[in-house]
Amino acid sequence: MATVSLLSDEAAGPEARAVFDEIRAARQTDYVNNFWRALAHDPALLRATWDRLKGVMAPGALDPLVKEMLYVAVSTANGCEYCVHSHTAAARAKGMSDEMYGELLAVIGMAMQTNGIVTGLQVPVDEVFQA
Amino acid sequence: MATVSLLSDEAAGPEARAVFDEIRAARQTDYVNNFWRALAHDPALLRATWDRLKGVMAPGALDPLVKEMLYVAVSTANGCEYCVHSHTAAARAKGMSDEMYGELLAVIGMAMQTNGIVTGLQVPVDEVFQA
Amino acid sequence: MATVSLLSDEAAGPEARAVFDEIRAARQTDYVNNFWRALAHDPALLRATWDRLKGVMAPGALDPLVKEMLYVAVSTANGCEYCVHSHTAAARAKGMSDEMYGELLAVIGMAMQTNGIVTGLQVPVDEVFQA
Amino acid sequence: MATVSLLSDEAAGPEARAVFDEIRAARQTDYVNNFWRALAHDPALLRATWDRLKGVMAPGALDPLVKEMLYVAVSTANGCEYCVHSHTAAARAKGMSDEMYGELLAVIGMAMQTNGIVTGLQVPVDEVFQA
Amino acid sequence: MATVSLLSDEAAGPEARAVFDEIRAARQTDYVNNFWRALAHDPALLRATWDRLKGVMAPGALDPLVKEMLYVAVSTANGCEYCVHSHTAAARAKGMSDEMYGELLAVIGMAMQTNGIVTGLQVPVDEVFQA
Amino acid sequence: MATVSLLSDEAAGPEARAVFDEIRAARQTDYVNNFWRALAHDPALLRATWDRLKGVMAPGALDPLVKEMLYVAVSTANGCEYCVHSHTAAARAKGMSDEMYGELLAVIGMAMQTNGIVTGLQVPVDEVFQA
Numbered sequence: 203m204a205t206v207s208l209l210s211d212e213a214a215g216p217e218a219r220a221v222f223d224e225i226r227a228a229r230q231t232d233y234v235n236n237f238w239r240a241l242a243h244d245p246a247l248l249r250a251t252w253d254r255l256k257g258v259m260a261p262g263a264l265d266p267l268v269k270e271m272l273y274v275a276v277s278t279a280n281g282c283e284y285c286v287h288s289h290t291a292a293a294r295a296k297g298m299s300d301e302m303y304g305e306l307l308a309v310i311g312m313a314m315q316t317n318g319i320v321t322g323l324q325v326p327v328d329e330v331f332q333a
Numbered sequence: 334m335a336t337v338s339l340l341s342d343e344a345a346g347p348e349a350r351a352v353f354d355e356i357r358a359a360r361q362t363d364y365v366n367n368f369w370r371a372l373a374h375d376p377a378l379l380r381a382t383w384d385r386l387k388g389v390m391a392p393g394a395l396d397p398l399v400k401e402m403l404y405v406a407v408s409t410a411n412g413c414e415y416c417v418h419s420h421t422a423a424a425r426a427k428g429m430s431d432e433m434y435g436e437l438l439a440v441i442g443m444a445m446q447t448n449g450i451v452t453g454l455q456v457p458v459d460e461v462f463q464a
Numbered sequence: 465m466a467t468v469s470l471l472s473d474e475a476a477g478p479e480a481r482a483v484f485d486e487i488r489a490a491r492q493t494d495y496v497n498n499f500w501r502a503l504a505h506d507p508a509l510l511r512a513t514w515d516r517l518k519g520v521m522a523p524g525a526l527d528p529l530v531k532e533m534l535y536v537a538v539s540t541a542n543g544c545e546y547c548v549h550s551h552t553a554a555a556r557a558k559g560m561s562d563e564m565y566g567e568l569l570a571v572i573g574m575a576m577q578t579n580g581i582v583t584g585l586q587v588p589v590d591e592v593f594q595a
Numbered sequence: 596m597a598t599v600s601l602l603s604d605e606a607a608g609p610e611a612r613a614v615f616d617e618i619r620a621a622r623q624t625d626y627v628n629n630f631w632r633a634l635a636h637d638p639a640l641l642r643a644t645w646d647r648l649k650g651v652m653a654p655g656a657l658d659p660l661v662k663e664m665l666y667v668a669v670s671t672a673n674g675c676e677y678c679v680h681s682h683t684a685a686a687r688a689k690g691m692s693d694e695m696y697g698e699l700l701a702v703i704g705m706a707m708q709t710n711g712i713v714t715g716l717q718v719p720v721d722e723v724f725q726a
Numbered sequence: 727m728a729t730v731s732l733l734s735d736e737a738a739g740p741e742a743r744a745v746f747d748e749i750r751a752a753r754q755t756d757y758v759n760n761f762w763r764a765l766a767h768d769p770a771l772l773r774a775t776w777d778r779l780k781g782v783m784a785p786g787a788l789d790p791l792v793k794e795m796l797y798v799a800v801s802t803a804n805g806c807e808y809c810v811h812s813h814t815a816a817a818r819a820k821g822m823s824d825e826m827y828g829e830l831l832a833v834i835g836m837a838m839q840t841n842g843i844v845t846g847l848q849v850p851v852d853e854v855f856q857a
Numbered sequence: 858m859a860t861v862s863l864l865s866d867e868a869a870g871p872e873a874r875a876v877f878d879e880i881r882a883a884r885q886t887d888y889v890n891n892f893w894r895a896l897a898h899d900p901a902l903l904r905a906t907w908d909r910l911k912g913v914m915a916p917g918a919l920d921p922l923v924k925e926m927l928y929v930a931v932s933t934a935n936g937c938e939y940c941v942h943s944h945t946a947a948a949r950a951k952g953m954s955d956e957m958y959g960e961l962l963a964v965i966g967m968a969m970q971t972n973g974i975v976t977g978l979q980v981p982v983d984e985v986f987q988a
Contacts, residue, residue: 203725204455205552233461240454244566258443263432268399269440272406276444278977279410281543281805284451286979287462290729301394304768307977309400311970312389313407318969320415322933322962323371324335324941330364331418332596334856336945375959409584412674412936417586421598435637438584442577449576453540453569455548463727465987466717467814502716506828520705525694530661531702534668538706541672543805546713549724563656571662574651575669582677585633586597592626593680594858671846674936679848683860697899700846704839711838715802715831717810728979757985764978782967787956792923793964799927800968803934808975811986825918833924836913837931844939847895848859855942
């Protein structure tokens with residue numbers, strides 16, 4: 203259960219509904235996921251979050267699938283269950299194969315492992331790595 | 334300062350030196366960075382870590398640059414200073430442009446932000462996201 | 465499910481029951497929440513935790529509502545589901561309005577975002593910020 | 596050292612300099628701190644971050660000092676050294692007394708402690724805490 | 727729900743089944759827990775993880791029960807629910823008494839608390855602690 | 858640099874000095890480390906932290922060296938540099954050998970790795986692991 207109710211289209215105010223409609227149009231699906239329905243209690247936060255997300259995740263120097271996998275990596279390191287589920291589903295929808303997913307998990311695991319060992323050893327940064 | 338000394342080639346034992354040589358050959362540089370010199374106090378851990386890292390980061394379904402950026406993402410979420418520096422340098426060596434780096438940072442920041450809001454709201458996972 | 469059973473008043477020993485009674489008196493409710501019932505397996509840990517919590521959360525230079533919101537912020541960054549739920553409920557009971565809650569979430573999200581970008585960039589601390 | 600150079604006013608492009616000027620005006624000081632100088636390599640990210648930060652941290656239902664202390668709390672839980680320093684300095688500039696700071700640290704420590712114990716025990720959320 | 731299905735013995739391929747059989751033999755139980763059944767989608771990752779885990783958790787300079795408690799401590803700090811449950815169960819199976827468990831939780835809580843206060847204060851490392 | 862000055866014996870008030878003296882007596886050394894000197898600005902927090910630490914880390918069902926290694930494990934997962942350094946030094950002072958340290962690091966790394974993979978896969982908890 204969320205700390206707030208998940209607002210249906212009817213329960214959401216007009217500003218929130220307008221964002222719901224943009225999400226539907228952008229994703230070409232009628233389904234609006236729970237994150238946005240929970241955020242709809244604060245239409246300004248909903249609007250700011252959607253506008254920013256849309257811009258950041260758009261195609262650019264990195265392709266959208268790479269961006270989704272980066273999102274999964276951060277969400278996993280942060281232990282955010284919802285975020286792992288929603289962005290893994292999004293990565294699959296954008297073309298992540300089983301093999302790519304296996305390698306994503308292997309890199310996350312490897313990074314977590316060396317993060318732990320490096321932090322335990324408190325390894326000082328090599329001068330050659332600094333800008 | 335590390336919690337252990339950083340072993341020079343001379344101070345490292347023969348098993349550790351053998352790993353140093355493999356690192357030099359694989360990366361085509363004489364430079365062996367501090368992480369491996371700190372790990373050299375435990376040759377078995379050094380060997381296991383290098384062997385696994387080499388396999389995980391090799392080209393596969395994901396290209397090596399994407400893997401380095403995923404490594405940076407995880408290391409950033411975990412707050413591992415050394416790991417951020419060393420893998421950002423590695424990503425640049427593998428071709429990460431300024432524009433790609435800017436987008437990487439933007440995705441990390443966006444993921445951190447929504448991770449925080451989702452966790453604060455305790456949004457339940459949508460059924461459609463589940464396998 | 466917890467890793468231990470949640471002890472009812474009957475199952476708890478006399479030292480644990482004494483803490484339960486103090487919790488009831490302090491909060492003016494008969495309800496003792498699951499955290500304390502799980503901790504009751506170790507009466508000394510239960511006692512030490514309750515005594516310290518009571519002191520730390522008491523009115524002081526910061527008012528109790530601000531303290532609860534700080535607790536929510538830390539618990540969210542740590543991804544502790546139970547803690548987010550219990551302290552969000554406590555903050556509401558102490559007067560957190562919907563508008564305050566929206567701003568709390570926005571600050572948490574903003575802090576998470578810049579934490580990520582700062583860590584990715586490894587920004588050195590400005591001299592003017594140091595004591 | 597950062598992963599990028601810290602751009603002086605001269606080295607920054609016109610869009611970044613415009614943000615620097617807004618920061619100076621908003622804070623009534625000529626000093627622009629390192630975070631913004633590192634971000635200036637990506638003027639779009641700099642602009643988006645400053646615009647959002649300005650809005651989120653403005654007076655609202657929560658006063659700016661409370662918001663700064665919430666920022667310190669999140670940054671501490673995330674272990675972001677730069678963020679802890681810069682927002683502790685900001686909180687002091689907005690009126691945080693020594694006594695308030697001591698209580699802030701005590702609440703952070705208490706929250707971290709019970710986060711750990713709750714997570715270790717995997718305490719299930721009480722029904723009464725759910726929305 | 728996992729992001730992938732949990733593979734039964736029948737659904738798993740021969741390489742995955744071979745690992746399942748090694749797990750059964752090593753633990754002297756027919757039960758193969760969900761982690762391995764989820765990993766079975768990627769037999770190479772399953773094999774590498776099991777081989778490494780077996781080696782790391784074997785008796786050595788530290789006894790297996792101490793290793794399991796260290797695993798619980800790391801998993802708790804990372805907020806990994808599954809890991810906390812599985813390694814707490816494993817620690818109990820290896821002889822962790824209620825009293826030991828209470829002390830484990832108390833140390834975890836204490837460490838979390840001082841981690842938070844130290845990070846909030848940004849205490850510099852004493853020279854005497856450096857290698 | 859800390860966010861506060863490190864108080865010398867002369868600068869600390871009488872309540873803080875009394876705690877310094879207890880630390881000296883308990884550890885049989887004249888050296889009082891930076892954590893306590895930073896905490897001395899808030900004598901009540903200093904007193905509460907020292908009293909609790911002393912109790913938690915005392916010999917019990919777990920021996921003090923195991924407790925120090927657990928402290929290192931939590932501090933590493935949390936990325937607390939000071940805590941890693943001070944408790945690694947304490948563990949060595951209590952008898953941690955090089956071999957034990959290598960195994961400690963290996964377990965931390967293994968736990969971090971599987972924490973990441975489990976979280977990425979969102980593996981559901983097996984019924985047999987629940988209390």
